[in-house]
Amino acid sequence: MAGVYWAALADIAAMPGEDISPGGMETANASLAATAETIADLLPTAGVEVLREGFAEASGALSRLRKIGVNDQSPEFIAGRLAAIVDILGYAVAVTADEEVVEKGAQPKYRGILEALLDEPLRDLDLSVKIGEDAVFVSTALYDLREIGLVTSHRRGIEVYNDLTPLGRIAAEGLKAAEHGQLVDRAAELSVQRHRSRAHHVAER
Numbered sequence: 001m002a003g004v005y006w007a008a009l010a011d012i013a014a015m016p017g018e019d020i021s022p023g024g025m026e027t028a029n030a031s032l033a034a035t036a037e038t039i040a041d042l043l044p045t046a047g048v049e050v051l052r053e054g055f056a057e058a059s060g061a062l063s064r065l066r067k068i069g070v071n072d073q074s075p076e077f078i079a080g081r082l083a084a085i086v087d088i089l090g091y092a093v094a095v096t097a098d099e100e101v102v103e104k105g106a107q108p109k110y111r112g113i114l115e116a117l118l119d120e121p122l123r124d125l126d127l128s129v130k131i132g133e134d135a136v137f138v139s140t141a142l143y144d145l146r147e148i149g150l151v152t153s154h155r156r157g158i159e160v161y162n163d164l165t166p167l168g169r170i171a172a173e174g175l176k177a178a179e180h181g182q183l184v185d186r187a188a189e190l191s192v193q194r195h196r197s198r199a200h201h202v203a204e205r
Helices: 004-013 022-042 048-067 075-096 099-105 108-116 124-131 135-147 166-204
Strands: 151-156 159-164
Touching (some): 004 022, 004 048, 075 166, 099 108, 108 124, 108 135, 108 166, 159 166
Antiparallel strands (some): 151 159
C-alpha cells in the first residue's frame, strides 16, 4: 500500500486494461506532475524509508506502463519521464542510505556478489561459479542483499536473474573504487620503499 507521499504513483500502477486511453494518458501526466512536486519537496529532508517506498512505487508504475505498451518513445514521453523519476529516487535512496546498509554490503561475504553483478545480471548458478561459493551460500547472501535493497531479481522465461538496484550499483562501484585506491596506495608505498632501498645502497658506497 502506497504511503501518502506516493499515492500518485500508485494510481499509475493501478491503471486498468491492456492499453492506455487518452483519459489514462491525462491521468498519468497529472500523476507525474504531482510526483515531481512531491520529490522536490521531500528530497532535502526525507528519510531513507520514505525514499525507498517512493522508489518501489515508481518502479511498479513504470512496469505497469511498459506492460500496457507505453515505452520511452510513446507520446508525451511518459515512460521516459517516469524512468527518470525511478533513477532520481534510486540515487536519493543511495545517498541517504543508513550506515548499516553500507556496512553490510561491504562485508566480505557480500562483496564478491555485488562486484560480480556489476558486469551483468546473473543467475544463482552463474554467481556460484563466478565467486567460487556453493549454492546455499549464494542463495542466503542474495536473500540478505534483497532485504536491504542492494539486489533485485527478475524472471526471463523460466530463469531467474539477479541484478543490482541503483543503490546496489553505487555500493558495488564504491567497493571497486576502494579496492583500486588500496592497490594504488600499496603500489605507491612499494615504490617509496624501493627508492629508499636504492638510496641506502648508494649511501653505503
